[in-house]
Amino acid sequence: MATNIVHLFNNSSLILMNPPFASWDLLNTKDNKEAVRLALGNSFIGKKPNQASAFFYKALNNLNDNGVIGCVIPSSILTLDSYAKLRTNTNDLLDIKLLGKLGNFIFEDALTDVSFIIGKKPKTNQIPTIIWTRNEKGVAQEALRDFRKSIYNNQATLENPNFSIYQPITFPILKENWQPISLENHNFLKIIERFVNEKKLFRIEDVFSVRQGIRQGAKDIFKVSSTEYDNLPEQEKKYFRPVIDNDVIKNGQLLLTKYIWYPYNESGIVLESEEELINESISFYNSNIFPNRHTLENRAGINQWWTLTRPRNWQFKKFPKLISTEFGKSGSFGFDLKGYYVVERGNAWIPKKEFSNSDYFFYLALFNSTFFDNLLSIYSKQLAGGKWYDLGKKYTKNIPIPNVHMDEVKNSEGYQRLVEIGKELSEGNTYTKSISDNVLERYFYPNN
Numbered sequence: 001m002a003t004n005i006v007h008l009f010n011n012s013s014l015i016l017m018n019p020p021f022a023s024w025d026l027l028n029t030k031d032n033k034e035a036v037r038l039a040l041g042n043s044f045i046g047k048k049p050n051q052a053s054a055f056f057y058k059a060l061n062n063l064n065d066n067g068v069i070g071c072v073i074p075s076s077i078l079t080l081d082s083y084a085k086l087r088t089n090t091n092d093l094l095d096i097k098l099l100g101k102l103g104n105f106i107f108e109d110a111l112t113d114v115s116f117i118i119g120k121k122p123k124t125n126q127i128p129t130i131i132w133t134r135n136e137k138g139v140a141q142e143a144l145r146d147f148r149k150s151i152y153n154n155q156a157t158l159e160n161p162n163f164s165i166y167q168p169i170t171f172p173i174l175k176e177n178w179q180p181i182s183l184e185n186h187n188f189l190k191i192i193e194r195f196v197n198e199k200k201l202f203r204i205e206d207v208f209s210v211r212q213g214i215r216q217g218a219k220d221i222f223k224v225s226s227t228e229y230d231n232l233p234e235q236e237k238k239y240f241r242p243v244i245d246n247d248v249i250k251n252g253q254l255l256l257t258k259y260i261w262y263p264y265n266e267s268g269i270v271l272e273s274e275e276e277l278i279n280e281s282i283s284f285y286n287s288n289i290f291p292n293r294h295t296l297e298n299r300a301g302i303n304q305w306w307t308l309t310r311p312r313n314w315q316f317k318k319f320p321k322l323i324s325t326e327f328g329k330s331g332s333f334g335f336d337l338k339g340y341y342v343v344e345r346g347n348a349w350i351p352k353k354e355f356s357n358s359d360y361f362f363y364l365a366l367f368n369s370t371f372f373d374n375l376l377s378i379y380s381k382q383l384a385g386g387k388w389y390d391l392g393k394k395y396t397k398n399i400p401i402p403n404v405h406m407d408e409v410k411n412s413e414g415y416q417r418l419v420e421i422g423k424e425l426s427e428g429n430t431y432t433k434s435i436s437d438n439v440l441e442r443y444f445y446p447n448n
Contacts, residue, residue: 010062011062011063011064012059012062012063012064012067013063013064013066013067013068014067014068014069015059015062015063015067015068015069015070015071016069016070016071017055017056017059017069017070017071017072018071018072019051019052019055019056019071019072019073020051020052020055021050021051021052021074021112022050022051022052023048023050023051024036024047024048024049024050024051025048027051032051035054036049036051036053036054037049039054039055039057039058040053040054040057040086041057042085043057043085043086043089044082044083044085044086045081045082045084045085046080046081046082049082049083050074050076050077052073052074052077053073053074053077053083053086055071056071056073056077056117057086057089057090059071060089060090060093060094061093063094063121064121065121065122066120066121066122067120067121068118068119068120068121069094069117069118069119069120070116070117070118071116071117071118072114072115072116073114073115073116073117074112074113074114074115075101075113075114075115075179076113077115078099078101078115078177078178078179078180079177079178079179079381080177081176081394084176084177087172087177087178090117090119092123093121093123094119094120094121094123095119095120095121095122095123095124095125095126095128096117096118096119096126096128096171097118097119097120097126097128097129098116098117098118098128098129098131099115099116099117099118099128099129099130099131099178099180100115100116100117100130100131100132100133100143100180101113101114101115101131101132101133101179101180102114102115102116102131102133102140102143103133103134103135103136103139103140103382104135104383105135105136105137105138105139105140106140113135114140115180127167127168127169127170127171128167128171129165129166129167130164130165130166130167130168130173130180130181130186131143131144131147131163131164131165131180132163132164132165132180132181132182132183133162133163134161134162134163135382135383136162139162139163140163142162142163143160143162143163143165146158146160146163146165147165150165157183159183159184163182164182164183164184164186166183166186168186169190173186173189174189174378174379174398176398181377181378182377185374185377185378188374188378188447189378191445191446191447192400192445193400195400195445196400201400201401201402201403201444201445202400202401202402202403203397203398203399203400203401204396204397204398204399204401205393205397205398206352206403207351207352207401207403207404207405208322208349208350208351208352209349209350209351209352210347210348210349210350210392210393210396210397211312211314211343211347211348211350211393212312212347212392212393213244213312213326213342213343213344213345213346213347213348214260214308214310214311214312214315214342214343214344215308215309215310215344216260216308216309216344217296217299217302217308217309217310218292218295218296218299218309221288221289221292221295221296222260222261222262222288222308223243223258223259223260223261223344224240224258224259224260224261224284224288225257225258225259226256226257226258226259228259229259232283232284233283235280236280236281236282236283236284239261239262239263239270239271239280239281239284240259240260240261240262241259241260241262241340241341241342242254242256242258242259242260242340242341242342243258243259243260243341243342243343243344244323244325244334244336244341244342244343244344244345244346245258245325245326245344245345245346246325246326246327246328246345246346249323249324249325249328249331249332249333249334249346250331251331251368251425251428251430251433252331252333252334252335252364252365252368252422252425252426252430252433253334253425253426253427253428254323254334254335254336254341254426260342260344261284261288261289261308262308262311262315262342263277263281263307264311264313264315264316265316266316266317267316268313268316269304269307271306272304274304274306277289277306285306289306293305312343314348314350315342315343315348317339318338318339318340319339320335320336320337320338320339320355320357320360321335321336321339321348321349321350322334322335322336322348322349322350322360322363322364322367323335323336323341323343323346323347323348323349324346324347324349324367324391325345325346325347325391326345326346326347326390326391326392327383327388327389327390327391328388328389328391329372329373329376329387329388329389330367330368330369330370330371330372330373330433331368331433332368332391333349333363333364333367333368334364334426335360335361335364335422335426337357337360337426346391347391347392347393349363349367353405355404358419359404360422361418361419361420361421361422361423361426362404362415362418362419362422363401363404363422364422364425364426365418365419365421365422365425365432365436365439366401366402366418366436366440368422368425368433368436369433369436369437369440370433370434370436370437371436371437371440371441371445373389375399375400376389376391376396376399377389378399379395379396379398379399380395380396380399381395402444409444412443413443414439414440414442414443414444415443417435417439418436418439418440420432421433421435421436421439
């Protein structure tokens with residue numbers, strides 16, 4: 001199929017497509033991959049394009065001067081930086097008439113995040129109609145049914161708790177990508193982006209360096225439960241640290257439930273030879289490391305077979321840090337005051353300028369607020385089911401937040417109130433979480 005991409009379209013008046021959603025890794029022949037690369041040309045900036053993007057771009061370039069295209073596409077084409085050039089080229093060639101995000105419940109046999117685009121040549125700078133749907137089963141079908149009705153009733157806008165259909169003021173709505181958002185969030189976005197332009201709010205990437213956690217390179221060989229840790233000889237416990245993954249943060253509090261083998265200090269690996277490993281940690285060596293030697297030795301990019309694949313040397317030194325799970329929402333952030341935890345399947349939020357403990361508690365309250373869920377729904381990637389978001393750097397970097405290094409923030413009553421809420425959350429007192437929204441809306445995100 002992929003080898004025919006180059007010859008599939010020719011001066012067409014109408015192209016309607018549901019192209020194959022094949023990831024790069026599933027293109028299992030060199031010819032298939034080469035066909036995708038050839039079709040995309042320089043419109044893709046990255047290493048692993050989806051096959052659907054090649055079909056779409058080839059079709060786009062083979063429309064005649066008055067041609068129309070309708071295409072189902074992976075939602076990643078609308079959001080990922082690697083497709084930015086493809087989006088720009090599309091917008092240069094095509095009047096986008098309709099753009100919709102349908103979510104993960106379109107194809108019964110797959111959880112692919114699906115969107116669609118309808119456009120027409122020539123380019124006239126018309127702003128498209130946007131269809132946004134909540135990422136839950138059955139919602140996309142409901143939205144499309146009501147959209148068809150709205151055409152006959154001459155309704156320009158439909159607003160529903162589960163979906164929105166409207167024409168935005170500008171397109172793209174977000175400068176960095178084409179992600180459709182709800183009408184409510186579209187109106188909210190206009191306000192907070194104005195605050196960014198006025199330097200009342202700043203991007204997360206201006207305040208934090210968001211860093212990805214370690215990679216073991218072998219699933220859970222190096223991880224133990226609290227009970228297993230307690231049963232280790234005392235001399236071996238110093239080579240373990242509490243670990244953060246998607247299960248150990250609850251409503252802003254860090255839970256001490258798991259440990260990970262982490263034989264590193266500020267200078268790097270401590271146990272440099274296998275002899276040292278056996279002498280210093282014979283119990284864990286016999287129970288976990290040696291029985292998995294073959295698996296560990298076959299990992300790529302390691303110097304010593306008993307070490308982590310990517311220990312992240314920034315974690316060698318213990319320092320205070322905000323931590324989040326890899327995927328989550330409000331409640332998925334915690335504050336590691338002593339810097340003792342190692343982040344694995346999660347992210348460390350490291351300030352670019354020095355923070356006081358109060359600053360950390362301020363952001364702990366902000367990130368664990370339901371208000372922050374609304375920001376995530378606008379800027380981040382929503383996962384299947386609609387209840388979780390990608391909390392990595394790529395999807396959170398543009399979220400506008402108050403900057404504690406600004407005097408008007410630091411000296412405000414709102415700052416002090418959020419600091420106190422953050423302290424309560426870190427101790428497990430979740431009843432204060434509901435107060436955060438009112439503080440944020442009053443002092444930092446007014447709606448007018």
